[in-house]
Structure formats: C-alpha cells, structure tokens
Amino acid sequence: MTDSPATHGTRRSVLKTTGALLAAGGLLGSTGTVAAADGWATAETPTDRTLHAVVETAAGAFAVGGGGDVLQRTAEGWTRVVDGGPTGNGNDLYGAATTDGGERLWVVGASGAIGEYDVLTGSMVDHSAPNDVTNNFNDVSVVGEPGDANVYIAGDSGKIYSSFGNGATGTWDQVTPGSGSAIEAIDFHGPRSGHAVDGNQTVFATADGGVYENIGIANANVNFYAVDSDGSDSVDVAGGGAMVHRWDGAGWTPTDLGDASLRDIELGGDGGYTVGSGGAVFEYTDGEWRREPTPTGANLKSVRRGETDIAVGASGTVIEK
Template identity: 60%
Template sequence: MSERTETRRSVLKATGVALGAAALPSVASASTNESGWTDVESPVGGTLYDIEQTTAGAYAVGDAGVVLERTEKGWKKVLDGGPTGNGNNLYGADVTDDGKRLWFVGSSGSIGEYDVTTGNLNDHSAPMDVTSNFNDVAVTGEAGEANVYVAGDSGKMYYSFENGATQTWDYVTPGSGSAINAVDFYDDRKGHIVDGNKSVFHTQDGSTWDKIGLADANVNFYGVDSDGADDVWVSGGGGMVFHWNGTSWVPADTGDAGLRDIEVENGEGLTVGGGGNVYDRESGEWKPDTTPTGQNLKAVLRKSDPEIAVGAGGTIIEH
C-alpha cells in the first residue's frame, strides 16, 4: 500500500466515515443476491460515472452535472447542473487526502471543487480557456492546497500545483494525442494514466510522463489503480486486467465484459464493467460476483463500508 493511500484511509477512519455503520441507508432495497450485493434506490435515472469516499460519506457524480451524497436516509442529490450550472456531464471525481474536498470534472471543460464540510462549491472550469471534455481527475494533498491532475479527451494532461487557481495551470501531451481515459496518483506527484492508444504512462514529478506499457494488449484501457511505481492495475476491454509488478505486465482474463474501473489493495480488489459484472480478487484470482443489475457499471468504491458500485440508469449497488 502506498504512503498516500495509507494516510488518506487513516484520516477517513478517524472521522468514523469509512467504517461507519450508521451511514447505512434506511431506504428499502430493491433486491439482494447470494453474493451480498444490494440494489439501492437512486434519486436519478442518468448514468453515474464515478464515486468517491469523503469525510462526510460517499459521493457519486454523473449525467447533467449531478452530485449525489449517501446519507443515513439514503442517497440524495446535493448538486445539479455541475460547477457551472450548465448541466454538463461529470465523468470523473477524486477527493483530497484529508477527505474534505471533492473534485470532479466533465464535459465542456467542467472542473468543480466541492467542500463536503460546508457545501461550498468552487468553479475551476475551462482552465487556459480549454472547453474540451475531461474524463478523469486525481488530486493529492489537503483541502485548499491540492495538486490537481485532469485527464483530457484530446490526449492532454492538465495540471495545477496550486489548487487549480487561475494562471497556475499547464499541460503536457504524454502520448500520441489519444484520449486519456483514467488517472490515479499514489503520491503527491507520482502516478499513472491510461489512454485510448492502449498505453500506460508513469510520472514522478507530475508534469513529465514516461510510457511503461503495454505491448500487444489488443484491448482498450478504461481504468487504472496506481498504488506504487511497481504496483499498477489496469482494467480494459474483453474482460482483461493487467498488473505491473515493476518487472513485467501480468494479464488476467475475467470474461467478455469491458471493465471500466478497478481498485486493488494488498492483492485484493474489485473491478466492474458491462452488464452489471463485478469481479472480486481474492487469493490471487479474479472471481465473478452475482449482482442484482444488468446495467453497465462505471465505477467502484472498495475502501468503504459498504462497498459501492455505480453505473447506467442511475444504478447504485452496495455490498
């Protein structure tokens, strides 16, 4: 486990959120199956693209700029329309290391910073006058002092080392210009990205990127979990998962579903994707979980109690 991951999880545990049984919704669930996944009532019908854990609980983002919060009485909408109020879709989210600020990005250059302790929203949209789509975001550091990394659909990585303040943004094109689909960091300025050209890149300074794979993958890459320079997990099309152990890429084939997100820690993890598919990694093997939904799942939150996955049609399932 990386130092940054350990620090963030310790903060969330200290607040009583990550393991908070009191946060369980009282809303009746639609169905439960033998794997323990429950279909939970959702306040929206649009796609939910990402989910994160904060000191105030779990938050999900999605279509039309919606932001949902998980409360004791179930999921509720806390923001509609995104950071600009224009209803731009939100595709990616991340949280500061102290769990107090939720950052999210999306279409038309949308970037928002939401304070989960006060409800205040800061709009950082269109940095450098860029209004292309942003697919994902990673933030490191504490609230108000974050390094912000934004994955662009045009193949550019945008970054600010001063909490997204105007005039502090810069960008770099790590690869061929293919869309950058996912980004994750394991330290303040160290992390990984995957792009639409079947490539994985690593940075050690937050601004320059080196390609570390992946030859002959033959599938698109959708998700990345960056836990260290020698511990990287990538999920992709055709049910494929790849693990970089510092020496080689180790593939695993789970089936046919495109896997959109992945979270692994100390060798155990979850990956989710098309058709409601969830795969659980234990004892070195990926095994399927049955779920109560056939909707395409877009993101999974593993470092929480309960574990949560979200996706198309406003789907929320919990375990």
C-alpha cells in the same frame, strides 16, 4: 499492494477517516435498500442519468454523473446535493476524487467542467475551463490537503492538465504524453507520482507530475479504461475484453476474466474489485479474481470500497454490498 504512506487522496487514504466519521455521525444507516450480508443489492437513487464515478469522502459516499448531478449517500438514502454541476450548465460529470482526509470532492466533466465541493459545508467552487480549455475531462486525481492540493486531470484531447496550486487561475500546466489519444483514466499514489492510460493501449508513469514515460502495454490488443496506481512498482490496468494487467516494476502480467468491458478497478492489500458492462463485478481475494452475482444488467462505470462497497453505472444504477 500498499498505498503511499503520505497520500492517496483519490482512493483509499480517506477510508479510515471516513469510517470514523461515519460511525460517529451514523451516515451508514439504512439507505432504502439493505444489501444482504453476502451479496449485492440495488439502492434507490433520485436520477435515471448515468453515474460515472463514486468515491468515499469524510461525509460518506458521493456519486457524480449526467446533467452535473452530485449525489450523496445518507442515512435516509441517496440524495442529490448538486444539480447542474459546478457551472450550473448541466454538463455531464465523468470523474471524481478527494483531497487527503476526504473533506473536498473534486469533479470533472464535459466542456471543461471542474468543481471543488466541500462535503462538510455543501459549498462548490468553480474551477472550470482552465487556461480557457473547454474540452471534455474524463478523470481526475487529487493529492494533498484541502486548499493546498495537486490536481491532475485526464483530457479527452490527449492532454493531462495539472495544477500544483489547488486549481487556482494561472497554476495550470498541460502536457500531451502520447499520440494524442484520449487520456481515459489517471491515478496518483504520491504528490507528483502516478500513472495514466490512454485510448491507444498505452500506460504512462510520472515521478514529477510533468514528464510522463511510456511503460507499455505491448500487444495488449484491448482499449484501457481504468488505472489503479499504488506505487512505481504496483499498478493495475483494466479495459476491454475483460482484461486486467498488473505491473510489478519489471513487467506486465495479464489476466483474462472472460466477458466484459471493464471500466474501473479498485485494489488494496486485502483485495478489491473491477466492474464493467452488463452488471459485471469481479472481486479479487486470496490472489484470485472471481465474478460475483449482481442484481443488475446495467453497465457499471465505477466502484469504491468502504464501510459499504458501492458500484454505480447506467440509468442511475447503484448497487451496494
């Protein structure tokens, strides 16, 4: 699978930049718990609240979760850099994404919470309640440079909210692409091209960021919770029943991984991961999925690949490899 040559701010486009900056700044030193070279190990964190998302940025890995917590991975360990979220009201944060290059971290969550955090300066801009919407936001995807990004948000009400003006007031549009079931996850591989999944076993594709087409998945029989969009003909979806579905532009290929409710999926040309309930981590290498042993039974919510691979989940759980 290949990324768009232009952008993919939500996921892998920041990894090269991140690696260079971290090597220069030494942020990938000891974090309190050192993972074995060939396996996962648990890292200490300053919270026991659920961590819902983890991303790579220009200043290392960040995780977001309950109570509006934003955590950063530093040489001294995981530390809380934001307490209370963008509004300060303690709304849970469910999704996170970065601008191209990883300098801005966008977060979304309960009661319409939206924030834009500068990982280099530590400043937070509150974009919450666009158009006075205070529904829960489940996920976010961002494409573009800091201050000039397209922002896409998955709403629990079944709507997708988009801003082509970096989240500024008056720049937000909304669309209900399906039946009104909650949009669980969203990911864009280009400025206006990407995919979303909802709670009605449906995958949507868009090429203009406004009109969404239903592209399946017929007879899936499981709920979808995660999507990884790498192109119009390269999409992976994960969900209940440990099912992963891959779209090649012509049709869907299902893979049954056994036993877990999968909550996130992260794939690239050289492999990747999907994670879920009961501490489940499956690695994709050499065209095959394999379950990896982990030191936790906690439900995992998100995974990201980087200089250090990281998965996060319930009770402030962070595992690293």
